[in-house]
Amino acid sequence: MDSKHDGGRLAGRRRALALAGAVVVAGSLLLAGCAGAGAPPISSADVAAGLESYHLGAGDRVRVTVFNEPSLTGEYNITPGGALAFPLIGVVSAGGRTIDAVQQELTGKLAEGYVNDPRVSVEVLNYRPFYILGEVNRPGEYSYASGMTVEQAIARAGGFTYRANEKTVFLRRQTGTGESAVPLRSAQVAVLPGDTIRIGERYF
Numbered sequence: 001m002d003s004k005h006d007g008g009r010l011a012g013r014r015r016a017l018a019l020a021g022a023v024v025v026a027g028s029l030l031l032a033g034c035a036g037a038g039a040p041p042i043s044s045a046d047v048a049a050g051l052e053s054y055h056l057g058a059g060d061r062v063r064v065t066v067f068n069e070p071s072l073t074g075e076y077n078i079t080p081g082g083a084l085a086f087p088l089i090g091v092v093s094a095g096g097r098t099i100d101a102v103q104q105e106l107t108g109k110l111a112e113g114y115v116n117d118p119r120v121s122v123e124v125l126n127y128r129p130f131y132i133l134g135e136v137n138r139p140g141e142y143s144y145a146s147g148m149t150v151e152q153a154i155a156r157a158g159g160f161t162y163r164a165n166e167k168t169v170f171l172r173r174q175t176g177t178g179e180s181a182v183p184l185r186s187a188q189v190a191v192l193p194g195d196t197i198r199i200g201e202r203y204f
Helices: 001-033 046-050 098-112 151-156
Strands: 061-066 074-077 084-085 089-095 122-126 128-136 141-144 168-172 180-183 197-198
Touching: 061 098, 074 084, 089 098, 122 128, 128 151, 151 168, 151 197
Parallel strands: 128 197
Antiparallel strands: 061 074, 061 122, 084 089, 128 141, 168 180, 168 197
């Protein structure tokens, strides 16, 4: 009798331990999900990023001014392929490049027998939109406004849903390949054209 009771108690303990282990594993997975699948904290460089380091992309509209050359001065769109089609010199690659780099290339090519001592200025008239996804009331595409912060972008999208994680959001820069975790209310992080903001769910 005693051995049977002992065996029953041992089996019960094993089941309890197995159940506890399952709970721990499930909790770990849940916490991993809350952390945004291991997204690293936003870097100091991304926090400080501004339009001075902006890289042009599809959807931007620029004005190119060639001084004393009104026929070349005008407004140009960056195509989906990142190209800028310019008179005389043809297509210039602009996507993923800074304004200064494009300006220098235009100057160099115009100097190759087209314009004597060309002086070129490039400015962005309309920036491409940014995107906000996940647990906001109006997710989607939004026109860019200079100086906008992540928190202001969330407000523009109608604010958080009741399911939203309001402590941390995830940001993918237009020049980056992965998401970074942005803690809200601890740092003002600027939104740049082409950025994607994702709002995750809270789990507890």
